[in-house]
Amino acid sequence: MKLPFYINNFLSETGSISRFITRFFGQLFHPRYEIRQFIRQCYLIGCLSFPLIAITGFIMGLVLTMQLRPSLIAYGVESQLPIMVSLAIVREIGPVITALIFAGKISSGIGAELGSMKVTEQIDAMEVSGTNPFKYLVVTRVLATTLMLPLLTVLSDVISLYGSYLGVNIKGHTSLQLYFFQVFHTLQFSDVLPALIKTVFFGFAIGIIGCYKGYNSSKGTEGVGRSANAAVVISSLFIFIIDLVTVQITDILGLN
Amino acid sequence: MQSESNISIIDTQEPVIKITGLKKGFGNRVVLDGFNLELKRGESVVVLGRSGSGKSVLIKCVIGLYKADEGEIFVLGKKISELDYEGMDKIRANVGFLFQSNALYDSMTVRENLEFPMRRHLKNISPEDVEKRIIETLTHVGLAHTIEMMPSELSGGMQKRIALARTLVLNPEIILYDEPTTGLDPVTGKEISTLMTETQRLYNTSSIIISHDMKCVQRTADRIAVLVDGVCYAIGTYNELERSNDEKVKQFFE
Amino acid sequence: MANKTGENVTLGFFVAAGVVVLIVSLYLIGKNQSMFGSTFHLRARFENVNGLMAGNNIRFSGIQAGTVNKITVIDDTTIEVDLLIEKEMKPFIRDNALVNIGNEGLMGNKVINIIPSRYPGGIITEGALLLSKSTPYPDDMMQTLSLTNDNVEVLSGDLVSTVRRINESKVLWQILNDTTLSEGLRVSMSNLREATVNINNLSASLNSVISDARAGKGTAGALIADDSVATHLKQAISNINNASKESLEVLTKLDSIVSQTQTDLSHGNGIANALLKDPLMVDKVNASIENIQKGTTSFQESMEALKHNFLIRGYFKKQEKKKSKAKK
Numbered sequence: 001m002k003l004p005f006y007i008n009n010f011l012s013e014t015g016s017i018s019r020f021i022t023r024f025f026g027q028l029f030h031p032r033y034e035i036r037q038f039i040r041q042c043y044l045i046g047c048l049s050f051p052l053i054a055i056t057g058f059i060m061g062l063v064l065t066m067q068l069r070p071s072l073i074a075y076g077v078e079s080q081l082p083i084m085v086s087l088a089i090v091r092e093i094g095p096v097i098t099a100l101i102f103a104g105k106i107s108s109g110i111g112a113e114l115g116s117m118k119v120t121e122q123i124d125a126m127e128v129s130g131t132n133p134f135k136y137l138v139v140t141r142v143l144a145t146t147l148m149l150p151l152l153t154v155l156s157d158v159i160s161l162y163g164s165y166l167g168v169n170i171k172g173h174t175s176l177q178l179y180f181f182q183v184f185h186t187l188q189f190s191d192v193l194p195a196l197i198k199t200v201f202f203g204f205a206i207g208i209i210g211c212y213k214g215y216n217s218s219k220g221t222e223g224v225g226r227s228a229n230a231a232v233v234i235s236s237l238f239i240f241i242i243d244l245v246t247v248q249i250t251d252i253l254g255l256n
Numbered sequence: 257m258q259s260e261s262n263i264s265i266i267d268t269q270e271p272v273i274k275i276t277g278l279k280k281g282f283g284n285r286v287v288l289d290g291f292n293l294e295l296k297r298g299e300s301v302v303v304l305g306r307s308g309s310g311k312s313v314l315i316k317c318v319i320g321l322y323k324a325d326e327g328e329i330f331v332l333g334k335k336i337s338e339l340d341y342e343g344m345d346k347i348r349a350n351v352g353f354l355f356q357s358n359a360l361y362d363s364m365t366v367r368e369n370l371e372f373p374m375r376r377h378l379k380n381i382s383p384e385d386v387e388k389r390i391i392e393t394l395t396h397v398g399l400a401h402t403i404e405m406m407p408s409e410l411s412g413g414m415q416k417r418i419a420l421a422r423t424l425v426l427n428p429e430i431i432l433y434d435e436p437t438t439g440l441d442p443v444t445g446k447e448i449s450t451l452m453t454e455t456q457r458l459y460n461t462s463s464i465i466i467s468h469d470m471k472c473v474q475r476t477a478d479r480i481a482v483l484v485d486g487v488c489y490a491i492g493t494y495n496e497l498e499r500s501n502d503e504k505v506k507q508f509f510e
Numbered sequence: 511m512a513n514k515t516g517e518n519v520t521l522g523f524f525v526a527a528g529v530v531v532l533i534v535s536l537y538l539i540g541k542n543q544s545m546f547g548s549t550f551h552l553r554a555r556f557e558n559v560n561g562l563m564a565g566n567n568i569r570f571s572g573i574q575a576g577t578v579n580k581i582t583v584i585d586d587t588t589i590e591v592d593l594l595i596e597k598e599m600k601p602f603i604r605d606n607a608l609v610n611i612g613n614e615g616l617m618g619n620k621v622i623n624i625i626p627s628r629y630p631g632g633i634i635t636e637g638a639l640l641l642s643k644s645t646p647y648p649d650d651m652m653q654t655l656s657l658t659n660d661n662v663e664v665l666s667g668d669l670v671s672t673v674r675r676i677n678e679s680k681v682l683w684q685i686l687n688d689t690t691l692s693e694g695l696r697v698s699m700s701n702l703r704e705a706t707v708n709i710n711n712l713s714a715s716l717n718s719v720i721s722d723a724r725a726g727k728g729t730a731g732a733l734i735a736d737d738s739v740a741t742h743l744k745q746a747i748s749n750i751n752n753a754s755k756e757s758l759e760v761l762t763k764l765d766s767i768v769s770q771t772q773t774d775l776s777h778g779n780g781i782a783n784a785l786l787k788d789p790l791m792v793d794k795v796n797a798s799i800e801n802i803q804k805g806t807t808s809f810q811e812s813m814e815a816l817k818h819n820f821l822i823r824g825y826f827k828k829q830e831k832k833k834s835k836a837k838k
């Protein structure tokens with residue numbers, strides 16, 4: 001059975017990503033636990049991404065509000081603006097935009113970092129120095145992205161909603177209290193929780209793809225660049241695939 | 257080979273590294289095809305071979321970075337294919353590895369680079385001891401002033417010395433050098449070679465050196481093993497091999 | 511080490527901020543969904559839940575009282591809705607309360623209203639089944655609205671033609687303007703009424719006289735023999751003659767008046783006749799016409815407003831299209 005090159009390539013890539021994920025879970029629950037490194041990665045991945053995510057979140061909320069306003073006015077439901085914007089932000093735009101920005105910043109960063117470590121034998125050096133590089137580099141990073149992205153999304157959502165509040169106030173007027181009352185009155189657990197849960201998977205995908213690409217980087221500086229690039233592309237694609245799957249699952253569970 | 261797997265007593269005459277019938281391939285390409293080598297205590301053996309002949313693969317098999325397909329490797333009396341992760345770690349604490357590309361962690365300072373293997377391997381070491389050893393080894397390689405610098409601020413030769421210092425902080429019994437002078441200018445190469453022989457004398461180490469820099473080989477080698485087509489084609493001292501009439505050996509000495 | 515501590519502090523702050531925001535948000539949302547307060551269950555059955563969903567609000571006399579927990583289909587005509595009600599509402603809800611499904615605003619979410627009964631009832635128990643009250647569905651409402659709309663169209667068309675005819679009638683306006691005519695008419699009408707009464711009396715007396723004469727056949731000869739009686743009788747007959755002449759005259763006069771009026775009102779119709787009889791009536795009719803006019807303008811306004819409502823706009827657009835097609 002001879003498969004065309006690209007199908008063969010795709011399948012072998014899928015297979016090795018699955019194997020990489022299995023390896024991740026295998027290593028995750030066995031000591032030793034690299035807690036210091038994990039905390040450091042949380043700082044590097046979470047805190048240092050916050051400004052970027054805050055800015056994009058703010059702009060997203062503001063722009064979305066200003067874009068939606070004319071059509072809502074046309075239908076005479078301008079007062080529904082906070083409701084529509086908050087639903088859009090919390091359910092879809094917040095998680096996905098945050099994840100994409102995060103993938104752009106973190107997945108490529110991890111891909112390039114691990115790639116160059118691989119190429120310059122730092123990963124081997126770690127192994128020789130009595131450290132399981134998979135635990136030290138991969139597990140900590142993947143855990144950090146998995147846990148930090150939901151946090152970033154929550155903060156980004158709130159900042160987006162504040163941006164949207166300002167957007168409402170550019171041409172209309174509403175008090176912050178009334179705005180947030182409307183928003184929280186509209187939002188339900190079925191809006192927030194699936195969105196939050198999917199960000200966990202987004203974070204995991206971003207981390208694992210970045211690490212996979214970096215860890216399996218081919219020799220040479222070109223390989224490092226390619227890893228970083230592929231990490232962003234594949235993890236962005238994964239975000240949308242996960243998004244698609246989540247929307248179907250929540251639909252089946254009747255949470256939509 | 258069955259009879260050898262029961263060896264457990266280490267006497268002084270026992271080689272620190274014994275490689276028998278080592279085979280290793282990547283995909284369809286066979287790199288090592290039944291390689292044999294013994295390294296005695298206090299000895300330094302240079303493995304000579306062309307690029308891509310599998311020299312690096314050989315020492316990476318010794319340290320456990322690659323798994324041998326066939327054959328056995330005994331390091332300090334332990335059969336490494338039978339070791340679990342913990343056991344391998346203990347071996348690695350006694351075997352230093354100097355990487356071709358130095359492999360200094362570029363996100364860490366020189367001090368942190370040296371601290372890293374100590375914190376990992378020697379779990380009960382006191383901070384004072386750590387500091388003492390760092391200063392000691394850095395002084396040995398002549399770079400005590402760079403302790404707070406980042407690897408990227410150092411020159412190639414300095415990086416090589418720091419990398420050597422990093423393997424030395426653990427006081428290893430064996431050091432594996434992967435092309436230590438490649439990519440350095442002849443003067444620095446000579447300095448590194450000198451440092452290697454001094455290290456061997458001071459720290460009382462045995463070493464396998466992968467190289468094709470003949471000047472370095474001449475300075476450091478007690479014995480030379482010529483790796484051709486995945487096997488140990490010839491073994492002997494520098495002078496012996498230099499006088500050899502074999503075409504495959506002669507080409508390295510021209 | 512100092513900068514590591516700094517990093518840790520920043521990370522701690524970041525994580526704490528995220529977690530706090532998350533918890534506060536969840537709490538705020540949870541407050542709406544009564545997930546964290548203590549609750550109890552009630553049930554209600556409907557034939558059609560109109561798109562009610564789990565999580566929709568429940569109002570008790572307009573107060574937020576809980577959320578819809580679960581909707582299960584029991585059989586082809588029954589859907590059971592499980593209601594999650596806040597405990598603090600329990601003392602106020604009686605077992606004879608009614609539930610219906612309403613809307614939060616015209617296009618808002620569905621909402622379940624619990625309507626307390628006017629009659630006293632027992633205290634509600636956990637899991638009790640409340641009686642449901644069917645509500646008109648928006649579709650039916652729209653259908654009725656469209657029917658009403660058609661009727662109003664016909665009605666206002668008639669009204670317009672009536673008013674136009676009244677406006678165009680010159681004679682009617684003359685009559686309405688000429689006060690003496692109506693005064694005279696009233697006098698002659700009252701005279702006429704008096705005359706008729708007189709005639710009535712007269713003919714009644716005549717009748718009695720004749721019947722008397724007929725009844726007393728035996729005495730009639732005696733009476734005839736009696737001269738005085740005969741003369742009296744003669745006189746009486748001539749009187750009768752006179753009276754009937756007079757009444758004939760009155761009748762002719764009446765006839766002429768009536769015919770005159772009839773010719774005067776040859777353009778008028780039923781309403782105009784009624785108008786003739788009383789000027790007060792005229793004022794009243796005027797006022798009602800004015801009212802109707804006001805009514806139609808405001809109706810037109812509301813229809814216009816309705817047309818602009820985006821929900822119903824499609825319907826009107828369709829109507830317009832139909833109209834334009836019909837014109838073609």
